[in-house]
Amino acid sequence: MTDTTAPLTTADGRPLKAALAAAQSRARRKAFFLVAPLLLFVVVTFIIPIGQMLQRSVYHDGFSKEALNLAAWFDANPEGTAPDEAAFAALAADLRQMKDNKSAGEAGTRINYTVPGTRSLFTSSARGADKLEPPFKEALLAQDKKWGDPLIWSAMRAASSPWTSDFYLIATDRARTADGGIEQVPEKERIYIWLFAKTFVLSALITGICLLLAFPIAHLLATLPMARANLLMILVLLPFWTSLLVRTTSWIVLLQGQGVVNNILVSLGLVSDDGRITMIYNQTGTIIVMTHILLPFMVLPLYSVMRTIKPSYARAARSLGATSWTTFRRIYLPQTLPGIGAGALLVFILAVGYYITPALVGGADGQLISNLIQFHMSKSNWSLAAALSGMLLLGVLLLYWLYDRLVGIDKLKLG
Amino acid sequence: MALPVYADPLERAWYYAYHVICTAIFIFLIAPILIVMPLSFNAEPYFTFTQKMLTFDPEGYSMRWYDLLLTFGMVAPDAARDGSWWADVWQNATWVKAAKNSIIIGFWSTIVATVLGTLAALGLSRSEMPFRRIIMAVLISPMIVPIIIIATGLFFFYSNPCSIIGTECGRLTSTYTGVVLAHATLGIPFVIITVTATLIGFDQSLSRAAASLGASPSRTFFKVVLPLILPGVISGALFAFVTSFDEVVAVLFIAGPEQQTIPRQMWNGIREAISPAILSVATILVIISIALLATVELLRRRSERIRGVTPQ
Numbered sequence: 001m002t003d004t005t006a007p008l009t010t011a012d013g014r015p016l017k018a019a020l021a022a023a024q025s026r027a028r029r030k031a032f033f034l035v036a037p038l039l040l041f042v043v044v045t046f047i048i049p050i051g052q053m054l055q056r057s058v059y060h061d062g063f064s065k066e067a068l069n070l071a072a073w074f075d076a077n078p079e080g081t082a083p084d085e086a087a088f089a090a091l092a093a094d095l096r097q098m099k100d101n102k103s104a105g106e107a108g109t110r111i112n113y114t115v116p117g118t119r120s121l122f123t124s125s126a127r128g129a130d131k132l133e134p135p136f137k138e139a140l141l142a143q144d145k146k147w148g149d150p151l152i153w154s155a156m157r158a159a160s161s162p163w164t165s166d167f168y169l170i171a172t173d174r175a176r177t178a179d180g181g182i183e184q185v186p187e188k189e190r191i192y193i194w195l196f197a198k199t200f201v202l203s204a205l206i207t208g209i210c211l212l213l214a215f216p217i218a219h220l221l222a223t224l225p226m227a228r229a230n231l232l233m234i235l236v237l238l239p240f241w242t243s244l245l246v247r248t249t250s251w252i253v254l255l256q257g258q259g260v261v262n263n264i265l266v267s268l269g270l271v272s273d274d275g276r277i278t279m280i281y282n283q284t285g286t287i288i289v290m291t292h293i294l295l296p297f298m299v300l301p302l303y304s305v306m307r308t309i310k311p312s313y314a315r316a317a318r319s320l321g322a323t324s325w326t327t328f329r330r331i332y333l334p335q336t337l338p339g340i341g342a343g344a345l346l347v348f349i350l351a352v353g354y355y356i357t358p359a360l361v362g363g364a365d366g367q368l369i370s371n372l373i374q375f376h377m378s379k380s381n382w383s384l385a386a387a388l389s390g391m392l393l394l395g396v397l398l399l400y401w402l403y404d405r406l407v408g409i410d411k412l413k414l415g
Numbered sequence: 416m417a418l419p420v421y422a423d424p425l426e427r428a429w430y431y432a433y434h435v436i437c438t439a440i441f442i443f444l445i446a447p448i449l450i451v452m453p454l455s456f457n458a459e460p461y462f463t464f465t466q467k468m469l470t471f472d473p474e475g476y477s478m479r480w481y482d483l484l485l486t487f488g489m490v491a492p493d494a495a496r497d498g499s500w501w502a503d504v505w506q507n508a509t510w511v512k513a514a515k516n517s518i519i520i521g522f523w524s525t526i527v528a529t530v531l532g533t534l535a536a537l538g539l540s541r542s543e544m545p546f547r548r549i550i551m552a553v554l555i556s557p558m559i560v561p562i563i564i565i566a567t568g569l570f571f572f573y574s575n576p577c578s579i580i581g582t583e584c585g586r587l588t589s590t591y592t593g594v595v596l597a598h599a600t601l602g603i604p605f606v607i608i609t610v611t612a613t614l615i616g617f618d619q620s621l622s623r624a625a626a627s628l629g630a631s632p633s634r635t636f637f638k639v640v641l642p643l644i645l646p647g648v649i650s651g652a653l654f655a656f657v658t659s660f661d662e663v664v665a666v667l668f669i670a671g672p673e674q675q676t677i678p679r680q681m682w683n684g685i686r687e688a689i690s691p692a693i694l695s696v697a698t699i700l701v702i703i704s705i706a707l708l709a710t711v712e713l714l715r716r717r718s719e720r721i722r723g724v725t726p727q
Contacts, residue, residue, distance in 0.1 A: 027543040034538030045600045049568035241704040243661045245681040250447035253462045320629040324423040353561020370563040389564045
């Protein structure tokens with residue numbers, strides 16, 4: 001007979017509570033050790049590379065590592081101080097340094113980001129740096145009047161530290177003023193915000209079209225008998241499994257000027273031979289092809305939600321006198337909302353970051369933000385590309401977080 | 416969905432219109448994939464149906480673009496087609512080299528993604544898993560983060576991968592290892608999703624039964640767990656393979672001329688000199704994807720049968 005007031009113990013005499021806690025923490029460790037290798041792999045091949053890339057968006061030492069004298073002068077003199085003889089002497093010393101290191105181009109490029117057209121100022125002044133004599137202010141201004149421009153001095157001050165917010169300023173279409181303030185660039189030079197807006201609007205449009213096209217067929221699939229629905233489902237899944245490049249190629253074949261669709265329209269007499277419609281290598285092409293590629297991502301979540309909707313609700317509504325439209329609007333549609341939300345969010349997230357399709361069929365006006373990032377990468381504007389990537393990533397992660405909150409990533413299904 | 420007997424004429428009209436609309440959408444989905452097949456047999460270098468093709472004149476059709484896939488890039492394409500000609504194809508033909516690269520890279524990245532992904536899925540589906548939600552979100556994110564951002568990150572990282580431990584060492588750009596690691600990362604979310612989905616229906620008491628009968632954890636895994644989740648693992652592996660097989664952006668950024676894959680060659684073909692040879696590649700790829708889709712569907716039904724779920 002055991003004493004009922006004594007704490008429960010295991011066979012070897014340990015308190016049951018402690019033994020249970022130990023067993024649970026052992027189980028937690030075991031589960032974590034199974035995940036740990038993959039987590040480490042993803043951290044090394046995915047998170048660290050992206051982190052390092054993002055660091056470039058706030059770090060650029062092209063100018064700062066060459067302009068130590070100027071950096072010292074900027075440290076000693078607060079923002080807004082007019083450059084005096086000491087400042088120009090520091091500049092002359094740095095230019096000589098740049099000439100010796102052959103790095104005037106690199107330093108000039110850094111200033112060129114914020115004040116366009118200044119790269120040559122640095123390279124040409126560095127070439128003549130050895131001939132500079134005091135007083136340096138007059139000598140440098142005689143070499144090039146631009147050295148008196150307060151904008152350049154404000155840009156050099158900002159670039160004299162490798163840590164900078166300049167690239168995010170550029171990526172949001174803003175610029176520093178001569179007195180160190182920040183303002184928006186003139187309206188016709190605002191390209192980045194506009195392109196972000198365009199990317200989001202086009203993605204929303206594509207999401208909308210996908211929803212319009214996916215809704216009827218998901219409904220049809222969900223209401224057909226299983227055997228026939230499975231057969232038709234292949235028509236949705238086959239595009240999903242087909243190479244992106246194959247689908248893009250097919251659309252080029254279909255839509256180009258001498259392509260199948262235009263030929264059919266011409267032979268039907270709907271379009272004249274020289275009035276062939278341009279449907280590809282422009283924004284229309286991007287929209288059509290991306291809709292086709294992303295449509296399965298909308299159909300699948302819609303279908304899995306619609307499958308669970310009981311037809312008896314609709315029948316009850318009809319028997320109570322609702323018209324078919326009212327039944328659809330007030331009974332059926334609200335029940336499909338989880339599917340609509342899941343599909344629309346997923347399609348939108350994928351569309352915002354799309355690169356391949358716009359690059360191949362977008363022409364001049366169908367390019368999205370990803371294509372601009374690639375453009376700046378190819379021009380070695382790495383920090384600017386990183387800043388644009390940072391902003392795009394922030395947007396996508398916010399949407400991803402929203403998706404996780406509303407839908408749950410463990411609900412993600414493939415086919 | 417049958418038409419109810421009480422439907423009024425308007426509903427009847429809508430019922431038929433609805434079916435017409437659905438048919439049109441299905442055609443929109445499938446036509447672009449099927450259209451490349453006949454066009455790839457075009458005898459002329461056009462991307463549209465010629466008069467001869469429309470009248471089913473045998474002269475309108477040819478295998479010349481499939482032939483070009485073999486001969487393009489060869490040293491001596493016009494030599495007699497004997498053993499040394501085929502050796503030349505195997506060694507030098509651009510598309511054959513690309514196919515070999517795609518298969519090698521796809522194979523190894525699938526192995527890495529499937530092994531690590533399956534292990535992780537086993538951990539993630541345990542109820543004791545700490546930080547489950549956030550870790551899952553991290554592991555799925557390669558599918559969500561725009562590929563251009565991943566490729567840009569890898570481009571910098573691969574130029575000096577040892578920077579994370581503060582030293583310098585070789586580069587991973589223009590190496591097979593680099594491309595394999597990148598593609599494995601991209602394939603991991605698919606393995607995680609399919610295997611965790613399979614594990615939801617897995618009865619944990621089976622592995623406890625094995626353990627109580629004295630099986631070691633690894634024996635339990637290989638003899639009890641793995642056979643039951645195998646369909647899910649294979650579907651995940653196929654998804655990972657297709658992801659690698661179809662990936663072009665990372666290859667554009669980090670691969671060198673030695674690692675040109677089929678999608679990379681297609682990219683060149685579409686951007687520069689588009690020739691109907693692209694359509695013959697496309698046709699072959701469509702046939703491969705039909706085969707893969709069929710395999711995955713069969714596996715899904717098998718998995719549902721094993722787990723006693725009625726196939727749906």
